[in-house]
Amino acid sequence: MKPNSTPENHLSSLAGKLAGLLYSLCSYLLFLLTALYLIGFLSGLGVPKDINSGQGLSWPLAVIVDALLITLFAVQHSGMARQPFKRWWTTHIPAPIERATYVLSTCLVLILLFWLWQPIATPIWSVTSTWGHGLLMAVFWLGCLVVVLSTFLISHFELLGITQALSAWRSARPDSPTFKTPLLYKLVRHPLYLGFLIVFWATPDMTVGHLMFALLNTIYILIGAYLEEKDLVALFGERYQRYQQNVAMLVPLIKRKPGRKKGA
Ligand SMILES: C[S@@+](CC[C@H](N)C(=O)[O-])C[C@H]1O[C@@H](n2cnc3c(N)ncnc32)[C@H](O)[C@@H]1O
Numbered sequence: 001m002k003p004n005s006t007p008e009n010h011l012s013s014l015a016g017k018l019a020g021l022l023y024s025l026c027s028y029l030l031f032l033l034t035a036l037y038l039i040g041f042l043s044g045l046g047v048p049k050d051i052n053s054g055q056g057l058s059w060p061l062a063v064i065v066d067a068l069l070i071t072l073f074a075v076q077h078s079g080m081a082r083q084p085f086k087r088w089w090t091t092h093i094p095a096p097i098e099r100a101t102y103v104l105s106t107c108l109v110l111i112l113l114f115w116l117w118q119p120i121a122t123p124i125w126s127v128t129s130t131w132g133h134g135l136l137m138a139v140f141w142l143g144c145l146v147v148v149l150s151t152f153l154i155s156h157f158e159l160l161g162i163t164q165a166l167s168a169w170r171s172a173r174p175d176s177p178t179f180k181t182p183l184l185y186k187l188v189r190h191p192l193y194l195g196f197l198i199v200f201w202a203t204p205d206m207t208v209g210h211l212m213f214a215l216l217n218t219i220y221i222l223i224g225a226y227l228e229e230k231d232l233v234a235l236f237g238e239r240y241q242r243y244q245q246n247v248a249m250l251v252p253l254i255k256r257k258p259g260r261k262k263g264a
Pocket residue numbers: 150154159178179180181185189190191192193194225228232
């Protein structure tokens with residue numbers, strides 16, 4: 001038996017590294033398609049089934065199904081991002097494909113959500129004027145832009161698991177995480193999440209189903225950002241605590257009150 005056979009070493013052979021790289025690229029490709037579908041799902045543009053289409057279940061059942069789908073997404077997406085889970089998970093799968101597996105799992109849960117989502121088409125607001133409709137769609141696309149830009153500001157390919165598989169391919173040690181505050185990160189600590197909030201809420205046709213999607217995901221983002229910040233304080237220490245004091249969490253210019261416990 002080989003002396004060292006931890007999952008990490010499964011990528012030490014050429015075949016293992018190649019398989020890891022292909023796996024990560026496939027997961028990235030699926031991510032791109034899922035992200036495009038999400039845009040269509042929320043905007044109603046270019047997809048066979050959007051957030052309001054189809055004949056759903058009766059509204060009490062629809063509320064239960066939709067809430068369960070969003071809860072499943074929240075548990076998967078936040079649970080798999082926590083350090084204790086990652087430590088346990090990488091004793092079962094090779095570390096260089098941990099992030100790609102996270103991305104793949106996220107896509108599969110989102111695809112399930114698109115598939116099983118139950119519309120509740122009762123209107124909350126409907127903006128019919130051309131300029132109002134155009135303005136809200138412009139805000140929606142701005143939100144999409146903020147999300148994409150934010151991934152590149154942090155590290156697009158690392159967030160999506162490509163860098164880790166490439167490092168294994170080159171037999172290089174993966175870079176340790178670095179604290180960054182470029183551009184939008186000087187305005188708010190979570191520009192990517194802010195972009196998502198804009199995308200969820202900016203619609204000319206808000207229905208009960210869409211409102212539920214926006215509301216539950218807003219709650220999830222607030223909890224997710226809180227948990228992420230605990231990890232970031234543990235990782236970057238005082239530097240992140242100073243950042244929390246000086247830069248707003250999600251809404252530019254709304255900062256933490258001085259004197260509040262750091263990293264809480
Ligand atoms: C999906 S990204 C979201 C980033 C951020 N919450 C946002 O909304 O822009 C999550 C990853 O970004 C990392 N991250 C968040 N803020 C960071 C920062 N200022 N510098 C470096 N990494 C950061 C976290 O450790 C986590 O791995």
